Amino acid sequence: MQISQDTHSATRPSNANGYTKINTAMLLAFINRLLGATRGIDNELNIAVRKLKATLERSTSDDELITQIKQVERQVMLQPNILSDTLKIADSAVSQAATSLINLLQHDPKLTAELQLVLAEPKATAVAVLQTKVQSLFCIYHSAIKNLTETNNISATVHKKICDDLQRLINELDFTGRFGSNLNKIRQRLLDGIGGHELVNTCLQIINNIIEGAREERMASKTFLHSIVEELNNIAYKFDNSLIDSNHINKKQIDLLDNLKERIDILELDISTCDNLAETKLHVQHGLKIISSSIQQQQQLLQEKLLLEQQIQAVQSQLELLKKETLLHTQRLEAQQHKLYLDSLTQVYNRTALDERFKLEFKRWQRYKTNTTIAMIDIDHFKNINDSFGHIAGDKALKIVARALQKSIKDSDFIARFGGEEFVLLLADVAPSEIQVMLDKLRNTIKNIPFRFKGKQISITISIGVTQFSLDDNETVDPLERADNALYEAKSSGRDKVIIRL
Known part of the structure; x- marks a missing residue:
């Protein structure tokens, strides 16, 4: 197996804990990609990645690096599936809002029929589907509010009911970043009280923030998962190459042993047919050179094999960490799921x-x-x-x-x-x-x-x-x-x- 001089210069030997060499250049490249992929997803993950980068740039010990890597990978594995949880909660909130509105629009069979169609749609499993359902629901809200306004029939009870439904919808969404901040500001306005003429504009603001928030999370998740898949493909590629190199080394060892055996047989025959000591001595010296050369080649192959085994162990360690972090991620998702069922203010169920x-x-x-x-x-x-x-x-x-x-x-x-x-x-x-x-x-x-x-x-x-x-x-x-x-x-x-x- 051919190993470049740059690769040797950017690696560290294995330590007592069994962790193998760390390729600084590859790690820094991976960290830069990871920082780009996780931007806007999780502040804790970004902090952990930046700490890892700073630690690596200081050329510190492998033990500290391994600790930082574990912290990053722990944060990495906590990210997937958040979007699906958000979709589930948002879809449920839409269905609840539609059900509540049906009770208020019994006098309007057309809008009631449209609401029944919204309720009959399958659960949203993608942002585009949720977007369509939310747009349909708020178009109905818009029509209902417009009809009630035109006929001066918006009572205080109806107004309060709509505001309460909108607050509950916001409470049950789990957006972060600027869209989460925007929705919290809208919720505060609803708490302070808004006039009937503001309801339509407020509904549209909520729609836009839900759609854009879901789209941003979808794109962030897509970028993040693409980065993870790329790294996994890189691991698989290195593993495949290691297997190929291992097969080549094994074949070289077999060929070397066969060649040595053949030369020893020839040497034995030559010695047995010698007529004098001087000729025998020449054959023995020639045989010793052959054996010495074979031993050197064997040692070189052993060094290549040892290096290859270290690389394979490194890949196996990475995969083992992914396995452990997957378990941690599952536990985090369960905790996240529990959090999505809690009222953020009172910490009782929602x-x-x-x-x-x-x-x-x-x-x-x-x-x-x-x-x-x-x-x-x-x-x-x-x-x-x-x-x-x-x-x-x-x-x-x-x-x-x-x-x-x-x-x-x-x-x-x-x-x-x-x-x-x-x-x-x-x-x-x-x-x-x-x-x-x-x-x-x-x-x-x-x-x-x-x-x-x-x-x-x-x-x-x-x-x-x-x-x-x-x-x-x-x-x-x-x-x-x-x-x-x-x-x-x-x-x-x-x-x-x-x-x-x-």
Whole structure:
């Protein structure tokens, strides 16, 4: 195998830990490509790569380099599939928004039919499909808002519902960078309150940011994966060449041994036919030269083979690291998936997680007929807290209530933020006779929380609407609507109370 002088000068010998030589030029070239490929994907990955580059340029020890490489590869393997998770959450949010809008447009069969078509479309597995669904949905939103505006029928309830749906859509998206920042700014405007004339423009801004954000993530992921595939192809190419070189070395060794054996046989024959000592001595000297030459050639082949084995071990080490980091990446994806189901403000589950858990609990109830309680909770006069003390106080109130609800339930129970200032509890194995006492205790606990903001005491009370799964329920929507109606009754009859409708 031929090895250039540059390659020898840019390598380091193997160390005691079993790691083999590091080709500085190849690593620097790979790092520069990696920096270009990962730009805008993950700040932590960029930092790790830059640290590796700085370490390599300092010509430090292999141990430190290997540590830095492991850190980079750990970050590398955490990146793929984020786009697919984002598509899943965004598609779910679109479906929820379409479902909510159907309930508001029962008087408009044309728009309702268009919404049914959006809901009937398969789940988005690509940005282009999601883009089409989002555009269709917001065109319907635009038409609905325009129709309602023209007929002066946009009520405060409808306006609030649309704003809440848009906030929930933004909350359930996981865009980073400038598009994530833009969506957070829009969400803050929605929290502060916008007029009916701003809704259309706000919807269009959300559409553009979702489409451009998804497109940017798709392109970044495509570039990143292309870089990884290129490096894997490079590893495969080096491995194939190593195998070819190994076969050549083995063939040379076999030919060398065969040639040596043949020469020794000839030498033995010559010596056996010699008539005097002088002639025998000449044959022996000639034979020794042949043997010495063969030994030198054998040593050279052994050196080439040792170098080749080191290169193969280096490739195998790279592949082994990829295998380990794949496992870490799988674990990271599971953690990322869990994060996508959490409400970013309160750190309880969000509406998407609630929908999935609700379906699961309903199927479980259909099978076992256990007592499953649905409690819909609303913070009383929450708008007054925002108006009087600001949204920071409102956010703090939401966190306090969410924490109190979490502490009040069992591990087998479930809590989610339904939207705005509403939460939903799914309580397992609670007898109908125990519901009132249990939830009254929860209501009083929250009422007695000492909540102060900027030196002022703020009173927090909650209204609760409660139901359980019933034999008459055909789908999960029925019990939710029943709990929502009970909550409305609790609020309209004075608030700070529990209303049960089984």
